[in-house]
Protein backbone atom coordinates (compact mmCIF):
# COMPACT_ATOMS: atom_id res chain seq x y z
CA UNK A 1 0.00 0.00 0.00
CA UNK A 2 1.31 3.45 -0.92
CA UNK A 3 0.58 6.01 1.82
CA UNK A 4 -0.77 9.30 0.45
CA UNK A 5 0.19 12.34 2.55
CA UNK A 6 -2.05 15.27 3.46
CA UNK A 7 -1.01 18.83 2.57
CA UNK A 8 0.07 19.33 6.21
CA UNK A 9 2.22 16.20 6.07
CA UNK A 10 3.79 17.33 2.82
CA UNK A 11 4.81 20.57 4.55
CA UNK A 12 6.46 18.55 7.32
CA UNK A 13 8.32 16.50 4.72
CA UNK A 14 9.38 19.75 3.06
CA UNK A 15 10.89 20.94 6.34
CA UNK A 16 12.92 17.76 6.75
CA UNK A 17 13.76 17.63 3.05
CA UNK A 18 15.00 21.22 2.97
CA UNK A 19 17.04 20.66 6.09
CA UNK A 20 18.86 17.80 4.37
CA UNK A 21 19.47 19.89 1.30
CA UNK A 22 20.81 22.77 3.40
CA UNK A 23 23.15 20.33 5.11
CA UNK A 24 24.38 19.13 1.72
CA UNK A 25 24.99 22.76 0.68
CA UNK A 26 27.01 23.35 3.82
CA UNK A 27 29.04 20.16 3.26
CA UNK A 28 29.69 21.30 -0.30
CA UNK A 29 31.65 24.21 1.16
CA UNK A 30 33.95 21.75 2.95
CA UNK A 31 34.64 19.43 0.02
CA UNK A 32 38.23 19.89 -1.17
CA UNK A 33 41.40 17.80 -1.51
CA UNK A 34 42.71 16.59 1.85
CA UNK A 35 39.39 16.53 3.69
CA UNK A 36 38.49 13.06 4.96
CA UNK A 37 35.04 11.57 4.72
CA UNK A 38 35.07 11.32 8.53
CA UNK A 39 35.57 15.12 8.69
CA UNK A 40 32.36 15.44 6.66
CA UNK A 41 30.55 12.94 8.91
CA UNK A 42 31.60 14.83 12.04
CA UNK A 43 30.29 18.06 10.56
CA UNK A 44 26.92 16.49 9.71
CA UNK A 45 26.58 14.88 13.15
CA UNK A 46 27.19 18.24 14.84
CA UNK A 47 24.89 20.25 12.53
CA UNK A 48 21.95 17.81 12.68
CA UNK A 49 22.02 18.10 16.46
CA UNK A 50 22.26 21.91 16.35
CA UNK A 51 19.28 22.01 14.01
CA UNK A 52 17.18 20.04 16.50
CA UNK A 53 16.77 17.01 14.24
CA UNK A 54 17.89 13.39 14.43
CA UNK A 55 20.14 11.65 11.90
CA UNK A 56 18.07 9.20 9.85
CA UNK A 57 20.84 6.83 8.82
CA UNK A 58 22.73 6.24 12.08
CA UNK A 59 21.59 2.92 13.52
CA UNK A 60 19.45 2.13 10.48
CA UNK A 61 20.01 -1.62 10.03
CA UNK A 62 23.22 -1.07 12.00
CA UNK A 63 24.65 1.64 9.71
CA UNK A 64 27.24 3.40 11.92
CA UNK A 65 27.12 7.01 10.62
CA UNK A 66 24.92 9.98 9.68
CA UNK A 67 26.37 10.26 6.17
CA UNK A 68 27.26 7.99 3.25
CA UNK A 69 30.31 9.31 1.36
CA UNK A 70 31.03 7.23 -1.73
CA UNK A 71 34.09 8.08 -3.84
CA UNK A 72 34.59 7.35 -7.58
CA UNK A 73 33.75 3.65 -8.20
CA UNK A 74 31.90 3.45 -4.89
CA UNK A 75 28.22 3.63 -5.79
CA UNK A 76 26.48 4.21 -2.44
CA UNK A 77 26.67 3.46 1.31
CA UNK A 78 30.42 4.02 1.81
CA UNK A 79 31.07 4.50 5.54
CA UNK A 80 33.00 7.68 6.45
CA UNK A 81 36.58 6.98 7.49
CA UNK A 82 39.63 8.94 8.71
CA UNK A 83 41.61 6.98 6.09
CA UNK A 84 39.58 8.26 3.14
CA UNK A 85 40.90 11.69 2.15
CA UNK A 86 39.35 13.34 -0.90
CA UNK A 87 41.76 13.92 -3.78
CA UNK A 88 41.75 16.38 -6.64
CA UNK A 89 39.79 14.85 -9.53
CA UNK A 90 37.59 12.59 -7.38
CA UNK A 91 33.83 12.58 -7.45
CA UNK A 92 32.07 11.99 -4.14
CA UNK A 93 28.44 11.05 -3.56
CA UNK A 94 27.14 12.53 -0.31
CA UNK A 95 23.89 11.05 0.94
CA UNK A 96 22.29 12.00 4.25
CA UNK A 97 18.94 12.02 6.00
CA UNK A 98 17.19 13.51 9.03
CA UNK A 99 14.09 12.94 11.11
CA UNK A 100 12.33 16.17 12.04
CA UNK A 101 9.02 16.16 13.90
CA UNK A 102 8.58 12.48 13.01
CA UNK A 103 9.06 12.96 9.25
CA UNK A 104 12.04 11.84 7.19
CA UNK A 105 14.23 13.83 4.85
CA UNK A 106 16.60 12.05 2.43
CA UNK A 107 18.72 13.52 -0.35
CA UNK A 108 22.02 13.00 -2.14
CA UNK A 109 24.35 14.81 -4.52
CA UNK A 110 27.56 13.84 -6.25
CA UNK A 111 30.19 16.58 -6.14
CA UNK A 112 33.47 17.16 -7.93
CA UNK A 113 36.62 17.48 -5.81
CA UNK A 114 38.58 20.31 -7.40
CA UNK A 115 38.96 19.96 -11.15
CA UNK A 116 37.60 16.71 -12.60
CA UNK A 117 37.89 15.06 -16.02
CA UNK A 118 35.45 15.87 -18.81
CA UNK A 119 34.14 12.30 -18.66
CA UNK A 120 33.44 12.54 -14.92
CA UNK A 121 31.76 15.91 -15.47
CA UNK A 122 29.54 14.41 -18.14
CA UNK A 123 28.55 11.53 -15.86
CA UNK A 124 27.46 13.97 -13.14
CA UNK A 125 25.53 16.08 -15.63
CA UNK A 126 23.68 13.14 -17.21
CA UNK A 127 22.82 11.60 -13.83
CA UNK A 128 21.39 14.87 -12.52
CA UNK A 129 19.49 15.35 -15.78
CA UNK A 130 18.04 11.82 -15.42
CA UNK A 131 16.77 12.80 -11.96
CA UNK A 132 15.23 16.07 -13.18
CA UNK A 133 13.54 14.36 -16.15
CA UNK A 134 12.18 11.62 -13.87
CA UNK A 135 10.85 14.25 -11.42
CA UNK A 136 8.86 15.78 -14.29
CA UNK A 137 7.12 12.40 -14.76
CA UNK A 138 5.90 12.35 -11.13
CA UNK A 139 2.51 13.77 -12.05
CA UNK A 140 -1.16 12.79 -12.08
CA UNK A 141 -2.12 10.67 -15.05
CA UNK A 142 1.25 8.93 -15.14
CA UNK A 143 2.30 5.61 -13.67
CA UNK A 144 5.33 4.84 -11.55
CA UNK A 145 6.95 3.03 -14.49
CA UNK A 146 7.06 6.33 -16.38
CA UNK A 147 9.35 7.75 -13.66
CA UNK A 148 11.58 4.66 -13.56
CA UNK A 149 11.80 4.26 -17.32
CA UNK A 150 12.84 7.90 -17.73
CA UNK A 151 15.92 7.47 -15.54
CA UNK A 152 17.00 4.36 -17.43
CA UNK A 153 16.32 5.85 -20.85
CA UNK A 154 18.31 9.02 -20.22
CA UNK A 155 21.27 7.12 -18.73
CA UNK A 156 21.41 4.48 -21.44
CA UNK A 157 20.89 6.97 -24.27
CA UNK A 158 24.10 8.60 -23.07
CA UNK A 159 26.05 5.33 -23.04
CA UNK A 160 25.79 4.66 -19.31
CA UNK A 161 24.10 1.95 -17.26
CA UNK A 162 21.80 1.97 -14.25
CA UNK A 163 22.25 0.01 -11.03
CA UNK A 164 19.53 -2.62 -10.40
CA UNK A 165 20.33 -3.77 -6.87
CA UNK A 166 19.44 -0.50 -5.12
CA UNK A 167 16.31 1.55 -5.67
CA UNK A 168 14.49 4.73 -4.67
CA UNK A 169 11.49 4.52 -2.37
CA UNK A 170 8.40 6.05 -0.89
CA UNK A 171 9.18 8.25 2.15
CA UNK A 172 7.18 9.73 5.02
CA UNK A 173 7.06 8.69 8.67
CA UNK A 174 9.46 5.91 7.63
CA UNK A 175 12.58 6.35 5.51
CA UNK A 176 11.63 3.47 3.25
CA UNK A 177 7.97 3.13 2.42
CA UNK A 178 6.29 1.47 -0.52
CA UNK A 179 6.70 1.64 -3.42
CA UNK A 180 10.21 0.77 -4.53
CA UNK A 181 11.33 3.24 -7.21
CA UNK A 182 13.82 1.43 -9.44
CA UNK A 183 16.06 3.28 -11.86
CA UNK A 184 14.73 1.11 -14.66
CA UNK A 185 11.27 0.04 -15.76
CA UNK A 186 8.57 0.18 -18.36
CA UNK A 187 6.65 3.29 -19.32
CA UNK A 188 2.92 2.92 -18.78
CA UNK A 189 3.35 0.19 -16.14
CA UNK A 190 3.05 0.09 -12.37
CA UNK A 191 0.84 1.96 -9.89
CA UNK A 192 -1.11 5.02 -11.08
CA UNK A 193 0.26 8.16 -9.40
CA UNK A 194 -2.11 9.78 -6.89
CA UNK A 195 -2.03 13.15 -5.07
CA UNK A 196 -0.03 12.95 -1.85
CA UNK A 197 2.35 10.20 -2.93
CA UNK A 198 5.94 11.13 -2.01
CA UNK A 199 8.93 9.45 -3.61
CA UNK A 200 12.67 9.60 -3.06
CA UNK A 201 13.94 9.24 -6.63
CA UNK A 202 17.63 8.37 -6.65
CA UNK A 203 19.37 7.49 -9.91
CA UNK A 204 22.63 5.55 -9.51
CA UNK A 205 24.35 5.70 -12.87
CA UNK A 206 27.53 3.84 -13.82
CA UNK A 207 29.93 4.99 -16.52
CA UNK A 208 30.66 1.33 -17.36
CA UNK A 209 28.58 -1.78 -16.74
CA UNK A 210 25.63 -2.01 -14.33
CA UNK A 211 27.04 -4.66 -11.98
CA UNK A 212 27.84 -3.78 -8.39
CA UNK A 213 29.09 -5.74 -5.39
CA UNK A 214 29.14 -5.03 -1.68
CA UNK A 215 32.51 -4.91 0.09
CA UNK A 216 33.47 -6.86 3.22
CA UNK A 217 32.22 -4.03 5.46
CA UNK A 218 28.73 -5.20 4.37
CA UNK A 219 27.80 -1.67 3.27
CA UNK A 220 29.96 -0.12 0.56
CA UNK A 221 28.57 -0.88 -2.89
CA UNK A 222 31.17 -0.57 -5.68
CA UNK A 223 31.08 -1.09 -9.43
CA UNK A 224 32.41 -4.51 -10.44
CA UNK A 225 34.32 -3.07 -13.42
CA UNK A 226 35.85 -0.24 -11.37
CA UNK A 227 34.14 2.46 -13.45
CA UNK A 228 32.86 5.72 -11.96
CA UNK A 229 29.38 5.93 -10.50
CA UNK A 230 27.19 8.95 -9.71
CA UNK A 231 24.15 9.31 -7.46
CA UNK A 232 21.63 12.14 -6.98
CA UNK A 233 18.46 12.02 -4.89
CA UNK A 234 15.45 14.29 -4.42
CA UNK A 235 12.12 13.85 -2.63
CA UNK A 236 9.11 14.71 -4.79
CA UNK A 237 5.40 14.91 -3.95
CA UNK A 238 2.71 14.20 -6.56
CA UNK A 239 0.19 17.08 -6.40
CA UNK A 240 -2.69 18.61 -8.36
CA UNK A 241 -0.19 21.28 -9.42
CA UNK A 242 2.41 18.85 -10.71
CA UNK A 243 5.61 17.50 -9.18
CA UNK A 244 6.59 19.32 -5.96
CA UNK A 245 10.26 18.81 -5.08
CA UNK A 246 10.44 18.85 -1.28
CA UNK A 247 14.24 18.99 -1.20
CA UNK A 248 14.57 22.23 -3.17
CA UNK A 249 15.92 25.24 -1.23
Ligand code: MF3
Nearest residue numbers: 056057058060063068095106
Ligand atom coordinates in the same frame (compact mmCIF):
# COMPACT_ATOMS: atom_id res chain seq x y z
N1 MF3 B 1 19.57 7.39 0.91
C1 MF3 B 1 19.74 6.00 1.18
C2 MF3 B 1 18.43 5.32 1.03
O1 MF3 B 1 17.55 5.92 0.56
C3 MF3 B 1 20.58 5.74 2.34
C4 MF3 B 1 20.03 5.00 3.50
S1 MF3 B 1 20.97 3.65 3.89
C5 MF3 B 1 21.69 3.95 5.38
O2 MF3 B 1 18.20 4.18 1.33
F1 MF3 B 1 21.98 2.83 5.87
F2 MF3 B 1 22.71 4.69 5.21
F3 MF3 B 1 20.84 4.52 6.18
Ligand code: CO
Nearest residue numbers: 106200202233
Ligand atom coordinates in the same frame (compact mmCIF):
# COMPACT_ATOMS: atom_id res chain seq x y z
CO1 CO C 1 16.90 7.36 -0.33
